[in-house]
Amino acid sequence: MVIIMKPGTREQDIHALVEKLERQEKVQVGITHGVGCSILGLVGDTVHLDIHKLEMEPNVERVMRVQEPYKKANRKFHPEDSVITAAGVPVGGGNFTVVAGPCSVESEEQIIEVARDVKQSGAAMLRGGAFKPRTSPYSFQGMGLDGLDLLLEARQDTGLPIVTEIMSPKYCEIFEEKVDLVQVGARNMQNFDLLKEVGKMSKPILLKRGLSNTYEEWIMSAEYIMAAGNENVILCERGIRTFETQTRNTLDVSAIPAIKRMSHLPVVVDPSHSGGYYWLVEPLAMAAIAAGADGLIVEVHNDPAHAKCDGQQSLTPEKFRHLMDKSAALVELMGKKLVNS
Ligand code: PEP
Numbered sequence: 001m002v003i004i005m006k007p008g009t010r011e012q013d014i015h016a017l018v019e020k021l022e023r024q025e026k027v028q029v030g031i032t033h034g035v036g037c038s039i040l041g042l043v044g045d046t047v048h049l050d051i052h053k054l055e056m057e058p059n060v061e062r063v064m065r066v067q068e069p070y071k072k073a074n075r076k077f078h079p080e081d082s083v084i085t086a087a088g089v090p091v092g093g094g095n096f097t098v099v100a101g102p103c104s105v106e107s108e109e110q111i112i113e114v115a116r117d118v119k120q121s122g123a124a125m126l127r128g129g130a131f132k133p134r135t136s137p138y139s140f141q142g143m144g145l146d147g148l149d150l151l152l153e154a155r156q157d158t159g160l161p162i163v164t165e166i167m168s169p170k171y172c173e174i175f176e177e178k179v180d181l182v183q184v185g186a187r188n189m190q191n192f193d194l195l196k197e198v199g200k201m202s203k204p205i206l207l208k209r210g211l212s213n214t215y216e217e218w219i220m221s222a223e224y225i226m227a228a229g230n231e232n233v234i235l236c237e238r239g240i241r242t243f244e245t246q247t248r249n250t251l252d253v254s255a256i257p258a259i260k261r262m263s264h265l266p267v268v269v270d271p272s273h274s275g276g277y278y279w280l281v282e283p284l285a286m287a288a289i290a291a292g293a294d295g296l297i298v299e300v301h302n303d304p305a306h307a308k309c310d311g312q313q314s315l316t317p318e319k320f321r322h323l324m325d326k327s328a329a330l331v332e333l334m335g336k337k338l339v340n341s
């Protein structure tokens with residue numbers, strides 16, 4: 001971190017600030033006297049320092065970070081790709097992992113049928129929402145704990161590990177016991193109380209990008225989970241809000257290589273919520289693979305026209321099979337290994 005002092009600051013005031021920083025903040029400070037102003041270079045653990053507070057010091061002109069505000073998620077301190085494992089299924093580090101299933105669990109028949117289909121086509125994990133974050137309070141809110149139990153049945157039937165969204169810290173204990181990969185949805189990406197609580201879990205976390213969040217904000221949310229003790233975080237790009245209204249969201253393809261430069265955590269892509277239409281899923285998935293994604297999370301429904309949630313963007317099992325067949329060659333071309341269930 002660099003602090004630029006106001007021109008004409010007295011020598012004794014500079015030394016008073018240096019002494020305060022070294023004593024209170026436990027950082028080492030080097031002083032460079034320039035023409036007209038002096039610059040302080042801070043080294044040590046500066047992530048906890050508040051730039052705005054420092055800028056309120058009477059003799060400080062400007063403060064700049066030279067290092068990112070995240071540590072545990074930072075590739076600088078962990079150059080190798082992280083491989084996160086959910087119930088034995090790896091994500092990241094040369095693996096390509098596909099998660100598939102309906103937006104919501106709707107019935108025993110539905111989830112079992114879809115689970116069997118996606119497994120047969122090569123999905124490595126089963127998704128399905130039991131607690132649904134809906135814009136309208138009048139829309140289907142998910143089956144709740146009953147939905148969770150149906151996911152367990154589907155896991156028992158197929159052997160596929162299950163991925164489902166947590167919306168409240170009050171369910172951490174039950175998710176800890178039952179769920180293999182715990183999803184934090186886009187709308188909760190900055191629910192810091194929830195992030196701190198899932199940070200205490202031993203299960204891996206799939207952290208979706210918020211609707212309008214920057215890369216740094218997203219990584220800082222991963223940092224919350226990691227700082228609380230859970231370093232098993234997978235990032236999921238699921239499209240962001242832009243001025244375009246013809247698609248539900250806009251897949252930020254740049255996020256894949258950009259996040260990989262910033263962080264060692266795996267990045268998977270959700271082409272279903274990104275585009276919002278079933279016919280966009282395959283092209284967006286192919287773009288994601290070509291950009292270096294570590295996997296996909298895809299909505300698949302056995303009867304999309306009658307789905308209780310997100311039918312318009314759900315693939316039929318046949319279309320999902322086509323996607324898996326088509327993507328296999330590209331996954332190989334990208335030097336990755338498709339993870340089988
Ligand atoms: C979902 O995965 O069904 C979901 C609600 O996703 P998102 O949080 O990305 O909107």
Ligand code: MN
Nearest residue numbers: 103299309310
């Ligand atoms: Mn959905």
